[in-house]
Amino acid sequence: MKELIGRLEQVDPDSSAILKVIAYFDGLVEARASLDAFVRGAASLSRCNAGVIVPHTLTLRFAPSGQRLPDRGDVADTWPCKVLSHGSESAVWLEKPGECSPADLMVLERLASGARIALERTRGELLDDHALVALLLDPTVVEDVRDRAAHRLRIAGRLRFRAVCSEPGGTVPATSTALHHSTALETSLGFLQATIEATPHSVDSTPAIGSRKGVGPWGALSNLPQSWECAVTAWQLTTESTPVLVYEELGVISELARIPADEDSPADLRRIASLVQSHSWALPTLDALMEKDTVRAASALLGVHHSTVQARVGAINSALGYVVTSPRGRLRLGIALILYRLSVGRSRRDGSIVDQLGRVRATAPTISAEMPSRKSAKEQR
């Protein structure tokens, strides 16, 4: 009935390749598929060979036809590859040199996620703490796998959980009562430090001030993926002078994060992007102008002479097309800055990503060959 299937596939011409990938992997997760099924699915969907390696333990490599392939002995530097956990040598890859389509990147992402899920089910001892944290923050993970990952991390008995987002490698935002586990996660914004906090109480606690942090809301274990998403949103809105943001304290501002990113970028955002691209002082100055009521106070915050900032304000006003120091201008700039920060790294419905300069990238970069895990994985072979 392939013919019938083929005919009817066209009933829904809008279903994009990415939606197909998501539906396929969701189907595998729901049906509790095995690791090899995830790799075969990745190979079939991306129409290239795909593989997974857990050093010293297993290597699986499949052709798009589903045929098992021998271990090649190396992973080409040009192949897109994703580690199963930060710093580990366990990885998945697609044997597709050159630029990946957004759908291919989604395949790789979901293959890594699926590999963690399948391994947790069958060979949980192979997952390190970093992989377990990634599992707990993964919205595609089903409940039994999440529960077992929490158990393995020895936080299953805790009452409340939340996620904190910070710069990669930053200090862990520990609170006195919370157990925590932390890892670096690759997101559309690049690598970010993800920390899970778990407390035995229902008390709130704000993490210690340090580097920039976005703090997600407390909730049940199953809410951790949403808490992480909120933490990333909050982190995106942090500035030099407001380094720690608690998502719940954003109030109505968090609603702005719900605006779909696939609309054409508004002119106000494009102008900010252009200004930020042209002048390294632009973003700190805009932030300082929002933070302080007067140009003089903003100058003090920036540690720059008042006349310099006054000149910058003139350049800003002409670049943005409105007076940013007027009451309405401040409001407009404040909202525009929030939307600008939220738009960065947001993957749009077609899979493309907006970078910090407001440019639309068709694809995200592949992990560079310099990653230590890649090198050692190769040496291991």
Next chain:
Amino acid sequence: MMTGGDRRPAYDPELSAWLAAAGPFQESFAVEDIPGLRSMPVADEVPVEQLILSRPVAYEQHRVPVGHGADQLAVSVFRPASAVEPGPCIYFTHGGGMILGHRHSNVELLLDWVEAYGVTAITVDYRLAPEHPFPTPQEDCYAGLLWAVENAAELGIDVHQLVVAGVSAGGGLAASLALMARDRGGPPILAQLLICPMLDDRDDTPSTRQFEAGIWNRSNNQVGWSALLEGRAGSPGVSPYAAPARALDLGELPPAYLEVGSAEVFRDEDVAYASKLWEAGVQAELHVWPGGFHCFWQVEHAAVSRAATAARNEWLGRLLGVAEPAVSYEELLPENLP
């Protein structure tokens, strides 16, 4: 007593994932919708000329006169490009519920057999219901079979190695051809290869009640039978050439290979047909693949599909005396050996 209802074998994980990704299926259609279904373009169909480009396969087309009028059937013949001696022939009838499809609907299956086993594969554009109800599709297929035998020398066919094969409705037609050849003293059939065959018009098994939804579901199947039998499906007196499950005697039939998914309408009628063949002293190999929906093996990368294809090809290899089909170098590497 009602069986089925909410209880049914689940789809295999890889197959259910494929279903989720393949997008919405038209769960039901009526006889009136058939012309519309036929005219819809097939999403990923590759023309046969393009498919054979990279294969050592020769392709020719013939026209076979049928009946008393000027009607002609289009027939495609695929042969190994290098064949010199007459070889085995697979006479193939395509799927499509007796109402859809054409002679190249399952052509990749044929090209694989031509390449792997050196067979000549012949596939015929039999006329379709409801415009051409029973017995036209069956008689068209039989006429094509006789044509192949009559032209065996020209086509490079060894008439003693004639296998009838078909998918779905074509599986039913292949079973009908075996019955017709037996009853009419027709050409000797070496074996019948019945891939998820459509055999029983009576719509009265646990599996048909279990699969009211899905690919080639109960409703689709009712439409197909109704079109073929002009609304008389399930009534007394339906010919076994239309619905081979109706045959009272399966004795003296050629050995059969039957395969079906555990999660499809045809499961129980195919299992019953295999049982009746054994009862009649006929050799039959039956595979019920767990979690397979109708024609699941076309989702080629799934492990269960690969197992089904491998089992089918191994049977063909044993039948044709090519017990070990050619494998690629990669398959012989130590890592790939079981």
